[in-house]
Amino acid sequence: xxxxxxxxxxxxxxxxxxxxxxxxxxxxxxxxxxxxxxxxxxxxxxxxxxxxxxxxxxxxxxxxxxxxxxxxxxxxxxxxxxxxxxxxxxxxxxxxxxxxxxxxxxxxxxxxxxxxxxxxxxxxxxxxxxxxxxxxxxxxxxxxxxxxxxxxxxxxxxxxxxxxxxxxxxxxxxxxxxxxxxxxxxxxxxxxxxxxxxxxxxxxxxxxxxxxxxxxxxxxxxxxxxxxxxxxxxxxxxxxxxxxxxxxxxxxxxxxxxxxxxxxxxxxxxxxxxxxxxxxxxxxxxxxxxxxxxxxxxxxxxxxxxxxxxxxxxxxxxxxxxxxxxxxxxxxxxxxxxxxxxxxxxxxxxxxxxxxxxxxxxxxxxxxxxxxxxxxxxxxxxxxxxxxxxxxxxxxxxxxxxxxxxxxxxxxxxxxxxxxxxxxxxx
Amino acid sequence: xxxxxxxxxxxxxxxxxxxxxxxxxxxxxxxxxxxxxxxxxxxxxxxxxxxxxxxxxxxxxxxxxxxxxxxxxxxxxxxxxxxxxxxxxxxxxxxxxxxxxxxxxxxxxxxxxxxxxxxxxxxxxxxxxxxxxxxxxxxxxxxxxxxxxxxxxxxxxxxxxxxxxxxxxxxxxxxxxxxxxxxxxxxxxxxxxxxxxxxxxxxxxxxxxxxxxxxxxxxxxxxxxxxxxxxxxxxxxxxxxxxxxxxxxxxxxxxxxxxxxxxxxxxxxxxxxxxxxxxxxxxxxxxxxxxxxxxxxxxxxxxxxxxxxxxxxxxxxxxxxxxxxxxxxxxxxxxxxxxxxxxxxxxxxxxxxxxxxxxxxxxxxxxxxxxxxxxxxxxxxxxxxxxxxxxxxxxxxxxxxxxxxxxxxxxxxxxxxxxxxxxxxxx
Numbered sequence: 001x002x003x004x005x006x007x008x009x010x011x012x013x014x015x016x017x018x019x020x021x022x023x024x025x026x027x028x029x030x031x032x033x034x035x036x037x038x039x040x041x042x043x044x045x046x047x048x049x050x051x052x053x054x055x056x057x058x059x060x061x062x063x064x065x066x067x068x069x070x071x072x073x074x075x076x077x078x079x080x081x082x083x084x085x086x087x088x089x090x091x092x093x094x095x096x097x098x099x100x101x102x103x104x105x106x107x108x109x110x111x112x113x114x115x116x117x118x119x120x121x122x123x124x125x126x127x128x129x130x131x132x133x134x135x136x137x138x139x140x141x142x143x144x145x146x147x148x149x150x151x152x153x154x155x156x157x158x159x160x161x162x163x164x165x166x167x168x169x170x171x172x173x174x175x176x177x178x179x180x181x182x183x184x185x186x187x188x189x190x191x192x193x194x195x196x197x198x199x200x201x202x203x204x205x206x207x208x209x210x211x212x213x214x215x216x217x218x219x220x221x222x223x224x225x226x227x228x229x230x231x232x233x234x235x236x237x238x239x240x241x242x243x244x245x246x247x248x249x250x251x252x253x254x255x256x257x258x259x260x261x262x263x264x265x266x267x268x269x270x271x272x273x274x275x276x277x278x279x280x281x282x283x284x285x286x287x288x289x290x291x292x293x294x295x296x297x298x299x300x301x302x303x304x305x306x307x308x309x310x311x312x313x314x315x316x317x318x319x320x321x322x323x324x325x326x327x328x329x330x331x332x333x334x335x336x337x338x339x340x341x342x343x344x345x346x347x348x349x350x351x352x353x354x355x356x357x358x359x360x361x362x363x364x365x366x367x368x369x370x371x372x373x374x375x376x377x378x379x380x381x382x383x384x385x386x387x388x389x390x391x392x393x394x395x396x397x398x399x400x401x402x403x404x405x406x407x408x409x410x411x412x413x414x415x416x417x418x419x420x421x422x423x424x425x426x427x
Numbered sequence: 428x429x430x431x432x433x434x435x436x437x438x439x440x441x442x443x444x445x446x447x448x449x450x451x452x453x454x455x456x457x458x459x460x461x462x463x464x465x466x467x468x469x470x471x472x473x474x475x476x477x478x479x480x481x482x483x484x485x486x487x488x489x490x491x492x493x494x495x496x497x498x499x500x501x502x503x504x505x506x507x508x509x510x511x512x513x514x515x516x517x518x519x520x521x522x523x524x525x526x527x528x529x530x531x532x533x534x535x536x537x538x539x540x541x542x543x544x545x546x547x548x549x550x551x552x553x554x555x556x557x558x559x560x561x562x563x564x565x566x567x568x569x570x571x572x573x574x575x576x577x578x579x580x581x582x583x584x585x586x587x588x589x590x591x592x593x594x595x596x597x598x599x600x601x602x603x604x605x606x607x608x609x610x611x612x613x614x615x616x617x618x619x620x621x622x623x624x625x626x627x628x629x630x631x632x633x634x635x636x637x638x639x640x641x642x643x644x645x646x647x648x649x650x651x652x653x654x655x656x657x658x659x660x661x662x663x664x665x666x667x668x669x670x671x672x673x674x675x676x677x678x679x680x681x682x683x684x685x686x687x688x689x690x691x692x693x694x695x696x697x698x699x700x701x702x703x704x705x706x707x708x709x710x711x712x713x714x715x716x717x718x719x720x721x722x723x724x725x726x727x728x729x730x731x732x733x734x735x736x737x738x739x740x741x742x743x744x745x746x747x748x749x750x751x752x753x754x755x756x757x758x759x760x761x762x763x764x765x766x767x768x769x770x771x772x773x774x775x776x777x778x779x780x781x782x783x784x785x786x787x788x789x790x791x792x793x794x795x796x797x798x799x800x801x802x803x804x805x806x807x808x809x810x811x812x813x814x815x816x817x818x819x820x821x822x823x824x825x826x827x828x829x830x831x832x833x834x835x836x837x838x839x840x841x842x843x844x845x846x847x848x849x850x851x852x853x854x
Contacts, residue, residue: 038499046497050485053721058477070473072465072690100527101719108714112539116554116578127543127554143713150713151543263499265721286570286577287535292528292719294480294692 004339005420013425020418024371027411032372034408039191039350040399041259041316048315049261052302056294069293075285076277077269081296085269087306088224089255090237096269097277097284100291103256103268107218108147110252110270113283114181114216115151120249120279123214126153126181135173135183137165139353139381139392141191144184144220148383155383156180160190164197167204178211182218188235189223192353192381192394194346196233206241208250219253225306225313226259227348228321242273249273257299259316259350260309267292267299323397323405327352330409340420352395353381360419361390367415373408431766432847440852447845451798454838459799461835466618466777467826468686468743475742476688479729483721496720502712503704504696508723512696514733515651516682517664523696524704524711527718530683530695534645535574537679537697540710541608541643542578547676547706550641553580553608561645562600562610564592566780566808566819568618571611571647575810582810583607587617591624594631605638609645615662616650619780619808619821621773623660633668635677646680652733652740653686654775655748669700676700684726686743686777687736694719694726750824750832754779757836767847779822780808787846788817794842800835 077098099106257266365378504525526533684693792805
């Protein structure tokens with residue numbers, strides 16, 4: 001039975017630090033170079049989709065409607081790709097616009113359109129409405145926050161709970177402040193917490209009373225089929241709740257095959273109400289003639305349908321699950337009972353969200369760096385890069401090999417303990 | 428020897444119309460369905476690049492720097508792709524940012540950035556400067572004009588000459604009006620005229636005195652290697668003229684492989700000064716992690732280098748040239764000497780620009796449509812879709828087969844003559 005650091009006497013903490021320092025120095029001497037910073041698939045995972053690269057041949061490049069994908073045209077995407085995405089997301093193909101090779105760009109472009117044109121013909125451009133704000137459930141995805149920062153959209157932190165964002169706070173702010181124009185959500189296996197929004201949370205979002213008529217929920221369904229275990233989370237379909245209501249046009253959903261096929265070279269989509277789809281196309285029509293339809297057909301030919309994707313994702317999970325287990329086992333065995341940290345046990349997604357003793361996350365990042373282990377920049381999971389508790393660390397187990405991961409976690413747990421002991425002693 | 432319509436008596440014109448009407452009605456009866464509307468490559472041209480589709484394999488996806496293109500990263504594009512584009516455009520790789528699958532999007536995004544952020548850190552966003560204007564050499568590319576219209580940028584027609592835009596007018600407007608923020612140029616084989624800007628014109632553009640410090644030239648080098656004949660036009664490199672001058676940051680160049688490999692599924696690039704490249708990347712960094720690097724490597728592997736592209740373009744020319752010849756032969760033999768039209772004889776590009784007797788282009792479009800021949804919407808080659816002379820028609824010979832093209836041109840020349848005769852008789 002391990003002793004909680006919080007119950008240690010000062011001499012005990014001092015002894016612990018001496019011992020941890022020695023262990024840490026030994027790790028430093030090894031000259032490691034390990035990266036747990038980004039949610040990148042491993043080479044082994046990329047190899048799963050290699051056959052897609054050559055699945056399409058020049059003599060077989062026609063869509064089901066007889067259109068040659070090698071030529072101009074078909075703005076919203078080829079019919080089989082829209083249907084493929086629609087099936088994956090349980091929506092109608094009419095609600096799907098195929099985008100470029102990554103969903104990040106689709107989100108950014110949706111933001112840009114709202115800034116320049118407004119969300120519909122009745123609305124003022126966001127750029128002409130003075131200071132506007134987005135609600136940012138945090139910890140969250142750093143690139144969502146980056147977009148807001150780039151566009152000078154003020155970000156408001158919303159606490160994450162086990163069921164998703166703190167909805168009391170969300171409801172209060174959205175109903176009372178008409179400068180709140182949007183809200184970021186990663187509703188399934190949220191980045192980094194791995195939390196799937198509960199049915200109650202999704203229903204409360206779908207029912208939101210919003211002071212701003214042009215309020216939009218940015219529903220980044222990045223991990224829609226990214227289950228890790230045999231007990232996957234279930235996310236209810238928000239469009240089933242908004243259809244036919246006052247909030248029919250409130251949700252923009254984004255998906256991509258980034259972590260299904262190839263990151264940055266997949267297919268992506270914007271999914272929304274028919275009104276929003278028409279509005280978006282009325283501008284996309286000037287931005288492009290169509291996105292890459294060859295890649296659309298390549299994906300559909302390779303995966304076939306949503307079931308094909310789900311089978312494929314099992315192969316990803318069989319590579320990813322052991323890595324998550326390495327992380328969780330190391331945390332459980334080395335930090336369990338010490339009262340120095342908490343961590344989540346996700347059923348999917350790409351991260352283990354780790355909460356160090358408040359005020360120690362930055363120190364842990366420094367220590368890890370000193371021993372050759374790169375973490376996601378501490379703080380990056382919060383708007384403006386500032387974690388008010390200096391606590392959250394996003395662990396990304398996917399890219400390193402299992403051996404590298406074991407070595408990295410050995411370093412990580414030492415750093416967590418050392419930082420905690422130092423902190424307690426400094427009080 | 429044919430008789431000029433302009434010298435015909437009224438009875439002669441009446442007789443001509445009766446005869447043309449009969450010929451036209453005979454064509455209508457054939458129930459043709461022919462399309463000369465868009466600059467789309469033919470299936471035979473698309474087939475030239477088929478091997479590219481399978482050139483890349485999963486076990487050979489590393490860049491020259493050892494980076495796996497199947498994964499996230501490398502914002503500005505893989506080194507060999509930047510060098511490939513740089514060689515093609517006679518610039519340095521540092522001046523190249525790889526974009527998505529088409530250059531139209533790269534242009535639109537550059538416009539959006541200028542609208543939202545301004546062209547650099549010192550400038551006001553265009554969207555905050557009230558009414559802004561673009562100079563639009565016309566006839567020009569309808570999709571350039573469409574972007575301006577979408578973004579509510581006022582367009583000013585600039586007459587096209589044999590050497591490019593009317594530079595007296597350009598210099599006058601750019602120097603005197605600080606709301607003139609940009610100018611569209613297709614400097615080589617301009618769309619639709621097929622005119623390559625003369626050295627003098629390019630020098631005058633490079634030297635422009637602009638009242639707006641944030642004035643930018645949108646240099647759409649769409650037909651950079653798209654020669655049709657053994658006597659190709661030469662365009663001088665505008666960056667050689669602006670480098671180190673007050674106008675170092677004035678030019679945004681755009682290229683793509685749309686009509687080299689596959690339209691809408693090629694690779695594209697933004698090319699500009701180092702300052703502009705850094706400025707663009709400072710925002711693109713939030714828009715995407717990178718554009719499709721697999722497609723970048725696919726292109727580089729297939730073409731090898733700029734010489735590989737030039738060889739490839741000869742194969743395109745061998746398919747395209749006979750089609751241009753059909754168009755020009757039909758115009759020469761059926762309309763030569765009649766004083767009813769003029770037309771250009773391009774050495775490259777995708778169009779034959781045709782100038783009907785003023786006031787007859789719309790009528791020709793209607794007549795052609797009635798006989799089953801689709802032309803580019805008459806007027807589309809001018810801002811707001813309005814050709815002040817109702818004269819220019821953009822003939823796109825690439826997509827139809829040679830047989831279809833012959834049939835279409837037979838209809839076209841009848842319609843041109845009929846419209847001219849009607850017009851003269853109505854005076």
